[in-house]
Amino acid sequence: MQTSFDLTGRVGLVTGGNGGIGLGFARGLARAGAAVMVAGRDAAKNAAAVAELKALGAEADAVVVDVTEEASINAMVATTVARFGRLDVLVNNAGINIRNRPEAYDLADWHKVIATNLTSAMLASKAAHPHLKAGGHGRVINNGSMLSIFGLPLHIAYASSKGGVVQLTKSLAVAWAADGITVNCILPGWIDTDLTRKARSDMPGLNDNVMARTPKGRWGSPADFEGIAAFLGSDASAFVTGVAIPVDGGFSVHG
Structure with a gap:
């Protein structure tokens, strides 16, 4: 008997699913029984992620995508449906960050961050919509950020894009x-990924500040997103929509 958390027979598509939080999302869907399409720019990383998901017993494949190009996004969705016959769960996870002071921020960098983090989520959701509707079990999970709540001096474009992701989710x-x-949104706290490792090297004191403010007393890991992916991707969350859920070890509630 299928339980409310069971994703057997359903198909998930995860942008930026070949590493970090995205791979955590993909593993969560796979462990719940879904077939998973990994979408990313790096074919070698895609292949490694697919191998990991298959080792969990999941059906998995990958597609190379440039999420800043609408045609590439449309092809990504079409490839997923052609490969697996349906699409039930879309995870808009792809994202980048380019840090600089606001007064020195380059317009080309602004456009690149907004296109990758926000516009891609809109375009992928638009492309996926008819398939999500037709399957009768449509789920969109967007990856936001604590910086949709807080501000940092070097993250003007990133914070703006992630605030937009939260409002896109609600709409x-x-x-x-x-x-x-x-349609729901995840707000990751400080998670140990390649992106944040670079931030720690660029921002002296960041690690100590995060550890001091996070009640759980540690940085998060991609594995912390497996459970929330299974929940929001499954029937268990059928009456949950339009919300932004922190996955942050208590960072956002610690004064």
Whole structure:
């Protein structure tokens, strides 16, 4: 008997799913029984992620995508549906950060961050919509950030894009509820990934500040996103939509 957390027979697509938090999302869907399409720029990393998911017993494949190009996003969705026959869960995870002071921020860098983090989520959701609706079990999971809540001096474009992701989530949730689609957002705290390792090297004192403010007393890991992916991707979250859920070890509630 299928349980409310069981994703057997369903298909997930994860942008930026070949590493870090994205691979955590992909593993969570795979462990719950879903077939998973990994979408990323690096074919070798994609292949390694697929091998890891298959080792968990999941059906998995990969597609190379440039999430700043609408045609590439449309092809990514079409490839997923052609490969697996349906699409049930879209995880908009792809993202970048380019740090600089606001007064020195380059316009080309601004556009690159917004296109990668925010516009891609809109375009992928748009492309996935008819398939999510047709399957009768539509789930969109967007990757936001603590910086949709807080501000940092070197993260003007990143914070703006992630604030936009939260509002995109709310608007899509309202627009598509009648189509049987839920749309939710995850707000990761400080997670140990390649992106944050570079931040730690660039920002003296960051590690100590994070450890002091995080009640759980540690940095998060990609594995911390497996459970939330299974929950938001499954029937267990059927009446949850339009919300932004911190996965941060208590960072956002610690004064």
